[in-house]
Amino acid sequence: MIDDSGDKRRGEKTAGALQSTARYRPRLENGEPVATPGVQFSQPWILLLPPPATPAQDEKN
Amino acid sequence: MAGAAFAQPVIPAPEDATATPAGYAAADPATASATDAYTSFRTEFDAGRYTAAVPHAERVLELTKAQATTPTAEEVQVALMNLGMVQNLSGDYVGAESTYLQVIKLIESSGRPLQDRLARAYGGLASAYHDGKRHDLAVKSFDQAIALRRRHEGLLTAQQVPLIEKYIDSLTELGRYPEALKAQKYLLRIATRQHGATSPQLAPTLEEIGRWYASIGAYDQSRRTLRQALEIVEAAEGPDSPLLVGPLLAIAACNRRQLLDPAAQSLASPDEQREALFHDPGAMLVPAQMSATALAAEGERSLLRAAQIVDQAAEPSPVAVLNVRIQVGDWYQVRNQPERALGHYQQAWQAAARVTDKLNGKSYTEAIFGQPVLLHLFRPDDWNRYPKRPPTEVEVRNVVVEYTVNAQGRIEATAGD
Known part of the structure; x- marks a missing residue:
């Protein structure tokens, strides 16, 4: 895992989806399929931003 | 060519300048004369170096404006049209938008506006919006461009086709499928008028429509359209016509897409079952109308028939062999049958090795087989739980994974497991 985006669970879910469902056309060298190390994949996660802080109302005396 | 994986984009031609000398010497855009600047622009354009063509087109515009008798002079309009086109081709969509808006204003305010040029200016503006992914604005400009074209050229002319194809793309991006379908049918009417209702030359247009149906998840309509293409070609040219290859590949692509489409799964099945299917690519999802077995059988049969037709040609084109064998290999690879995929990939590799042209500056074998290609992935099901929220309310964080x-x-x- 290069970057779990600050959440281990997101990293695990991404790695799990890749491991169980990804299918690649393999690299061919001289017409023969070969393993390729160092392949990277980036999965975006869309997260909700916290609501903007509401300015505190002036205290009334 | 419909069905080809390596099609080249259609590039518009520049408008003619008033004079073009025969010789060419690279000109400094800041100091070149109008003639030299136009020659440099044209040379860069013809070589496909659109970014390099922009400063020359700007210089032509600057000098043309200085020499023009009126601000709306035809030469200024031509210079603006050429600048807008190369800005768009070089990816400067905002610059192209500004230029086309200027030329539209000039044409409309000139004494006797050239309807043909106005149509092309609106078409250029629409293309800039389309290529910049501003599809709502694109559709409005396409509407104007198409209306002007029809007024100028008449209905059902082949010249409208590239414009309508982009229009369909923008409508599809906006989810306006009925209007996109209406435009698809208009394209079919153009092709029918051009070739005749039973001509095998209708096959590429029917294939486009079939592929479009599949892209929006209308799989049954896609297959119906593609089978119609097959019937027309078979009736006219027999069962081994090369024109069958495109629709056959499109049927396989449609079926593969449906087999892997979670939305094609019957919603009547329990969530647990759907969850299990979603995470198991070996288990193809079952559509309501046609069984997974039947879809898979038809897809495989279509691919193998396409490969056979290509092989039967007197001198099979290496690119055609490459295209079809890659798709057969990918089919088996996604179906988790790498041992069956391998022979097709090797035939594709051998065909690629015979192609002497370059693809993106690389040999075909390197460009296509030089790195693994991700064919299929079910992303984590909750990666985007807020698709309807505006960009101001969400943020994107990327998980990056490395593996072999x-x-x-x-x-x-x-890595790191």
Whole structure:
């Protein structure tokens, strides 16, 4: 895992989806399929931003 | 060519300048004369170096404006049209938008506006919006461009086709499928008028429509359209016509897409079952109308028939062999049958090795087989839980994983596991 985006669970879910469902056309060298190390994949996660802080109302005396 | 994986984009031609000398010497855009600047612009344009053509087009415009008798002079309009086109081709969509808006204003305010040029200016503006992914604005400009074209050229002319194809793309991006379908049918009417209702030359247009149906998840309509293409070609040219290859590949692509489409799964099945299917690519999802077995059988049969037709040609084109064998290999690879995929990939590799042209500056073998290609992935089901929220309310965070793809096309291990 290069970057779990600050959440281990997101990293695990991404790695799990890749491991169980990804299918690649393999690299061919001289017409023969070969393993390729160092392949990277980036999965975006869309997260909700916290609501903007509401300015505190002036205290009334 | 419909069905080809390596099609070249259609590039518009520049408008003619008033004079073009025969010789060419690279000109400094800041100091060149109008003639030299136009020659440099044209040379860069013809070589496909659109970014390099922009400063020359700007220089032509600057000098043309200085020499023009009126601000709306035809020469200024031509210079603006050429600048807008190369800005768009070089990816400067905002610059192209500004230029086309200027030329539209000039044409409309000139004494006797050239309707043909106005149509092309609106078409250029629409293309800039389309290529910049501003599809709502694109549709409005396409509407104007198409209306002007029809007024100028008449209905059902082949010249409208590239414009309508982009229009369909923008409508599809906006989810306006009925209007996109209406435009698809208009394209079919143009092709029918051009070739005749039973001509095998209708096959590429029917294939486009079939592929479009599949892209929006209308799989049954897609197959119906593609089978119609097959019937027309078979009736006119027999069962071995090369014109069958495109629709056959499109049927396979449609079926593959449906087999892997979670939305094509019957919603009547329990969530647990759907969850299990979603995470198991070996289990193809079952559509309501046609069984997974039937879809898979038809897809495989279509691919193998396409490959046979290509092989039967007197001198099979290496690119055609490459295109079809890659798709057969990918079919088996996604179906988790790498041992069946391998022979087709090797035939594709051998065909690629015979192609002497370059693809993106690389040999075909390197460009296509030089790195693993991700064919299929079910992303984590909750990666985007807020699709309807505006960009101001969400943020994007990326998880980056590194791993080895083995010779069978599977991930061996993720680094750090």
